[in-house]
Amino acid sequence: MFSGVGTPTLKWDGTCVMFDGAGLWARREVRPGKQAPAGFVALSTDEETGKTVGWEPMAQSGFARWHAEAEAAAHGPFEPGTYELLGPKVNGNPDAFPGRVLMRHAWAPDALDEDVKTALSDFDGLRDWLHARPYEGVVWHHPDGRMAKIKGRDFPRAQPGS
Numbered sequence: 001m002f003s004g005v006g007t008p009t010l011k012w013d014g015t016c017v018m019f020d021g022a023g024l025w026a027r028r029e030v031r032p033g034k035q036a037p038a039g040f041v042a043l044s045t046d047e048e049t050g051k052t053v054g055w056e057p058m059a060q061s062g063f064a065r066w067h068a069e070a071e072a073a074a075h076g077p078f079e080p081g082t083y084e085l086l087g088p089k090v091n092g093n094p095d096a097f098p099g100r101v102l103m104r105h106a107w108a109p110d111a112l113d114e115d116v117k118t119a120l121s122d123f124d125g126l127r128d129w130l131h132a133r134p135y136e137g138v139v140w141h142h143p144d145g146r147m148a149k150i151k152g153r154d155f156p157r158a159q160p161g162s
Contacts, residue, residue, distance in 0.1 A: 006140035008119045010108040011149055013094045013136035014086035015063055017102065018055060021080040026061035029053050066090060070100040081105065094136065106141060127155035 016027035030036045032050030042054040058064055067085055071078070087093055087100035108116065112135075119138050120129045130137065130152035137151035 006142045006148065008116050008138045008140050009106040010112055010116045010135055011137035011139050011151065012084040012086055012103055012105075012108075014084040014090045014103070016082060016105075017058065017063070017067060017085050018082045019078045019080055024058035024067065025055035026058050026063050026067070027053070028056040028061070063090070066100050067102070070102045073099060074102060078102070079104075094134070106139070123155075126150070130155060131157065 018025040018027075025041075028037065028040060030040065030042075030052045036042070036052070036054075037056045037060060039057045039060070040054055041056075042052050044054075045052040058067055061067070063085055066087065066089060070085055070087065082105045083102040084105060085100065086095055086103055087097040090100065107113075115133070116135070116138060118129070120126045126138075130150075133152075135152065137149060137154070140148045140150075142148075
């Protein structure tokens with residue numbers, strides 16, 4: 001959140017993919033000293049870790065087969081945008097999807113969406129709110145397009161008596 005401004009949405013625990021209207025891309029992180037894959041489009045480099053984040057063509061991604069399964073199971077064409085690939089063998093499938101799915105970012109079923117809108121914005125309140133739920137985290141969307149992501153694991157567990 002940005003000084004109390006922003007709309008919270010559910011942070012799904014999968015892997016990010018993008019449809020740019022023409023092609024499919026998988027989010028990829030390249031560590032310092034490693035060669036970027038062919039066709040890699042760099043987005044940014046973390047100055048502290050040296051890791052570069054960007055997109056690689058889906059066809060060469062380790063997630064290509066699972067993405068194809070999710071796409072085949074989808075109803076209708078995809079709109080350009082980013083999605084989370086979820087399901088078995090994707091980040092351990094903590095959300096327990098029975099099959100592979102593509103979930104549009106910033107979308108969740110109504111009950112989850114309504115719950116996420118109750119996320120608190122102070123440090124202790126947000127920590128306790130996240131630790132009381134099975135969600136990976138929350139993404140706040142500022143009206144100007146900026147986003148801020150926070151995960152439950154970003155908060156240390158409160159110690160008894162503290």
